[in-house]
Amino acid sequence: MSRIKIFADSTSDLPKTWVQQHEVGIVPLYAVFGDESLKDGVEISPEQLYARVDREGRLPKTAAPSPADFMASFGPYIDQGYQVLFISLSSELSSTYQNALIASGEFPDGSVTVFDSLNLSSGIGVMVMKAVQAAEQGKTITEIVDILTEMRPKVEIEFVIDTLDYLYMGGRCSGMQNLIGSLLKIRPVIKVTDGKMTPAYKVRGKREKAIDQMMNNALSNVDVMDNDTIIVVHSMCEEDALAIQKTLHEKTKAKHIEMATAGCVISSHCGPKTIGLVFVRA
Structure with a gap:
């Protein structure tokens, strides 16, 4: 049976202890202040972001992970024989989903499955939790995607x-x-x-x-x-x-x-x- 590694992006707002317990991979988006791009949750926290907005009087722009970011995240698990399931921020709100699809094409067929949550924040998170539960129960990628598709609306x-x-x-x-x-x-x-x-x-x-x-x-x-x-x-x-x-x-x-x-x-x-x-x- 193929092992499954589940990924989400940083907008999924999953409880941190839950992420650690279930070993969910997180691909960060970016907060961009001028020429400085900072990884969400890795190089900048919400507290630091608010302090900087108060100091500078402007909001950062936000940017999706690049295809290269996804390849760097997924690659080590593909090399170890995992199948990857990435549950993405809504394609209506960001290019995150599209960039993950581009990255998936660089791996062998069937290695990476990209699922569009059509949601944001913990609306993604609750779907990730369901996917992890299904994977731990031995469901296949196809079965998990069917569960998520029914759950999404x-x-x-x-x-x-x-x-x-x-x-x-x-x-x-x-x-x-x-x-x-x-x-x-x-x-x-x-x-x-x-x-x-x-x-x-x-x-x-x-x-x-x-x-x-x-x-x-x-x-x-x-x-x-x-x-x-x-x-x-x-x-x-x-x-x-x-x-x-x-x-x-x-x-x-x-x-x-x-x-x-x-x-x-x-x-x-x-x-x-x-x-x-x-x-x-x-």
């Missing part, structure tokens, strides 16, 4: 964004929208639909109100929720994430309620105190 993810400043600096809202939104304390909530980030709704008022709305949306689906894994993902708001995790333990039947920290790429788009909730419909 059932992944639900919402993010509450605390400030419009990062959306403004990233060109995703105008200066006037930012000003009005800040004055009215409007908290945008983002969903992933068909592989793209889309505004779900806006909540006016305190941040807690928006978080409560996100939680209520998830709990309204408790009867159709897959009871395996829920992920709470956050950027610099661990206390809020722990509170949500506690509530989910009380009000759902999920076996695993994991907490994850958003990496630099996700943080650079959404900003500090962003918090998200991921579950899968049964």
Whole structure:
């Protein structure tokens, strides 16, 4: 039986202890400040990114791993006789998927399989977890891809964004929208639909109100929720994430309620105190 090595990119926002325990390979994207390209989670942390944005008053650009990056990551495992399955950030959001496909063509047929998650952050992470479980149960690559294909449209993810400043600096809202939104304390909530980030709704008022709305949306689906894994993902708001995790333990039947920290790429788009909730419909 061929051994399987599962890879994801750094936007998958998997719990670090889980990555280590299950030996998931992570291929980092880049945060780019001018001529300086820094590997997400390797050469720069979210804390360092936020400090630099505050100091310089500008956001980094983000860049996908190159085909050469993927070849360098996959190659040693192919040489050892592994089959590689790479679960990618949505092809609608990045060239990560396409670059991985290019790299896969440099290896023998069947050595590398690239799967488009059509998701981001821990929406990818929950799929990676499912793939790892399947591999550990002895499933083949084809069987795992079938599982992921069926699962993909059932992944639900919402993010509450605390400030419009990062959306403004990233060109995703105008200066006037930012000003009005800040004055009215409007908290945008983002969903992933068909592989793209889309505004779900806006909540006016305190941040807690928006978080409560996100939680209520998830709990309204408790009867159709897959009871395996829920992920709470956050950027610099661990206390809020722990509170949500506690509530989910009380009000759902999920076996695993994991907490994850958003990496630099996700943080650079959404900003500090962003918090998200991921579950899968049964």
